[in-house]
Every structure is written in structure tokens, then in C-alpha cells.
Amino acid sequence: MMKNLRLIFMLSLFLFSCESEQEKLVGQIKTISSAMKEEAFPSEENMDKVVELYDSYIDQFPDTEETYTYMELKAKYLSANNKHDEALLAYDELIAKYPEDLRSADALFMQAFIIENYIIDIVKAKEKYSDFLKHYPNHELADDAQFSIDNLGMSDEALLEKLKAMLPDSAEIVETN
Numbered sequence: 001m002m003k004n005l006r007l008i009f010m011l012s013l014f015l016f017s018c019e020s021e022q023e024k025l026v027g028q029i030k031t032i033s034s035a036m037k038e039e040a041f042p043s044e045e046n047m048d049k050v051v052e053l054y055d056s057y058i059d060q061f062p063d064t065e066e067t068y069t070y071m072e073l074k075a076k077y078l079s080a081n082n083k084h085d086e087a088l089l090a091y092d093e094l095i096a097k098y099p100e101d102l103r104s105a106d107a108l109f110m111q112a113f114i115i116e117n118y119i120i121d122i123v124k125a126k127e128k129y130s131d132f133l134k135h136y137p138n139h140e141l142a143d144d145a146q147f148s149i150d151n152l153g154m155s156d157e158a159l160l161e162k163l164k165a166m167l168p169d170s171a172e173i174v175e176t177n
Contacts, residue, residue, distance in 0.1 A: 025057045026066070047081045068098055072107065079110075084118045105136040109145060122152045 032050045036042040054074040058067055075090035091107040098104050112128030115121050129145040136142060151159055 022057075022061055022064070025053060025060070029053045029057065029070075042077070042080070044081055047077045051077050051081075062097075068094070068101065068103065071097070072103070075107065075110070079114055079118070082118075084114050087114060088119075102139075105132065105139050105141070108132045108135070109139075109141045112145065112148065116148060116152065126152055 029050060032046055032053065036046045036050065039046070051074050054070040054077075057070050058074070061067065071090065071094040075087045075094065078084075078090055079087035088111055091111045094107045095104045108128065109132050112125050112132055115128055116125035119125075126149055129149045132139075132145045133142055133149075151162070154162070
């Protein structure tokens with residue numbers, strides 16, 4: 001009986017230690033992601049850790065189903081962590097790797113959004129939004145891209161006034177600060 005338990009223990013230890021690197025990385029990603037869900041806003045430290053794990057996964061397993069998702073999440077976390085230039089590069093990599101994937105349209109739109117709102121370069125933002133409209137004129141974000149182009153550089157107050165004028169009953173708009 002003791003010999004059988006020892007054999008079972010050794011076999012399970014062997015099987016556990018044979019967990020693939022891919023499974024280990026996915027497990028680590030899930031652990032950090034779970035910890036981040038517990039936070040009111042993900043900590044800078046946890047966002048950096050998960051981005052490192054995404055990088056490891058993307059480098060080691062570039063052709064798996066999860067790679068696109070991890071590339072996209074990497075870019076989002078970089079931007080959320082105020083690393084906007086790095087986020088733009090991450091979106092560039094995603095678009096280059098998946099040029100025919102319709103989800104890459106979202107990546108291009110996010111680049112324009114980051115450039116407009118965080119980098120604050122109106123000329124480059126307009127170029128990106130225009131590029132988006134050229135390649136994805138029927139995309140669900142096309143109206144948003146055109147709206148952004150039409151209103152680039154407009155102050156929040158001026159934009160609010162413009163929106164009020166567009167609504168039939170603008171008295172219902174409540175300003176929040």
C-alpha cells in the first residue's frame with residue numbers, strides 16, 4: 001500500500017512538473033489578471049507584470065489563438081499605465097501581424113484615439129483617423145472617426161455647445177464635472 005502511494009505521488013509530481021511553458025504562462029497571466037480584478041484600478045506594478053507575461057507568451061508562442069488577444073491587452077494596459085508611445089508600438093505590431101483581421105480596425109482606431117487624447121497631436125490624429133476611414137469605411141467606429149476628425153482641437157466647452165445645438169431638446173443635457 002505504501003509503495004503504491006509513493007508511486008502515485010512520484011507519478012503526479014512528474015506529471016505536474018511536465019506542465020508546458022505555455023500552460024505556466026497562461027496560469028501566471030490568469031493569476032495576475034485575477035489579482036487586478038480585485039483592485040479598484042489595476043496597479044502600475046500588476047499592469048507591468050502582466051505586460052511582461054504577455055510579451056513572453058507572444059515571443060514564445062506567436063501563432064496561437066491567444067496571441068492576438070494578448071497583443072491587444074498588452075497595448076491596452078500600456079496605455080492605461082500612461083505608456084502611450086509603447087502602446088502605439090504594440091498596436092503597430094498587432095496590425096502588422098494581423099493586417100487582414102477585422103479586429104485590427106479597432107487597433108488602428110485606438111492609435112488615433114491615443115494620439116488625439118494623450119499624445120495630443122492633432123495632425124497625426126487626423127492622419128490616423130483618415131487612414132482608419134480609408135481602410136474601414138463601413139466599420140461600426142467609422143462615424144466616431146469622422147466625428148473626431150470634424151472636432152479635432154475643439155475645447156470640451158465648445159464641443160458641448162456643438163452637441164447641445166445638435167439635439168432638439170438641449171435643455172435636458174446635464175453638465176457633469
